[in-house]
Amino acid sequence: MEIKAVSQEIVDMLVQRTTELSQGRNAGCLGFIDDTGFVSSSTKVIDGGLNGIPLRIMLSHITNMEGKSLIEGMSSVPDNAVLIMTRPGKTGLITDVSGVDFFNLPIISIGVKNNGLAGIGLIMPKEEYFDLATESEMLNLATLGSVTMDDEKEVLKKSNLLSLKYLELTTELGVSNKNGSDEYTSQHEHTIDIPRIKINAIDKGLARDLVDRSMEVGQGREVAMMGRIEDGRVVSQGQIVEGGIGFVPSRLLASSAVDISQKSLRKIYSELVPEDAVIVHTHPGGTGVMHIGDANAGPGTWGRAIVAIGHDAKGKIRGATVVESGDKLYQLADEDEQLGLQFFQAETPEREAEIRNRKFGIAQEYTGLCKPIQIN
Structure with a gap:
């Protein structure tokens, strides 16, 4: 599915929220491609927490995540969806394929610098990119199998060459004057429900x-x-x-x-x-x-x-x-994401200590x- 541009209103909304959050925190949402190829609608903007965008919270805006794993939640993501995230201090360049591999969705990266838009990058899911992700995993392990310094040098050279290859995968995306909307049409939605099987x-x-x-x-x-x-x-x-x-x-x-x-x-x-x-x-x-x-x-x-x-x-x-x-496991995951957001809202040392202690408790x-x- 071709993406021609993303709504200026959606971009402005994400840039503004990223600027408001400051502290290097990003913001994100799921966008939706309309019949004309424009990303013209989106879910509610999600604030980034301690570990970036809280995925369970983001997915909860399109499906009920209660008692679900991430993969079950992702199965409810419509086929016309895109993942949109800001990158504070960056230009929008996407430097790896981990996101497109994990979500199997187009990824739009919005660079934010000096309280404004720095650039918009796009990467589309492609079969060859998934194989690059496999190559990356193997190279990350290859140094452990190196016997000599020369072996390790060769592995590191290949790893650096792969990183350089990633730099060519991003295309710049323009903006459109189409009004942004929180109303979207789900296309070809399909879900999975993985059974819980007891192991003894x-x-x-x-x-x-x-x-x-x-x-x-x-x-x-x-x-x-x-x-x-x-x-x-x-x-x-x-x-x-x-x-x-x-x-x-x-x-x-x-x-x-x-x-x-x-x-x-x-x-x-x-x-x-x-x-x-x-x-x-x-x-x-x-x-x-x-x-x-x-x-x-x-x-x-x-x-x-x-x-x-x-x-x-x-x-x-x-x-x-x-x-x-x-x-219980999914309740802990939900609580952990909420604490990752509450951490930045703490206004006293006592409240921050309380949040940190609870995160240790969850672990x-x-x-x-x-x-x-x-x-x-």
């Missing part, structure tokens, strides 16, 4: 294979795969993939079970990854207890349960836990959602 155990052979690979790659790197659930027990479904220290990239993770080539993350996790899939990964040096990052990387974002297998330096399995999808409650499971 994991196959011991699968756990052993993952820990053995984790020991093989060493350096504290996690390994992972997409498993599936049979009568409450996690069994093997795909191939083991190697991650980094403390993370496994989302595209490579999905590639353990499905073909990710030329596909966005949104398409991969909403249409290709089976609904009964479960993310299984290792925790080198741990016991399997997970935290807020694991919960967000699993059910919080992709709507699938996540299992962690803890092991020691000699490969002895210490335990396994699961964080499943559930109302603790996420860990409390970990449920030990059997390995058999």
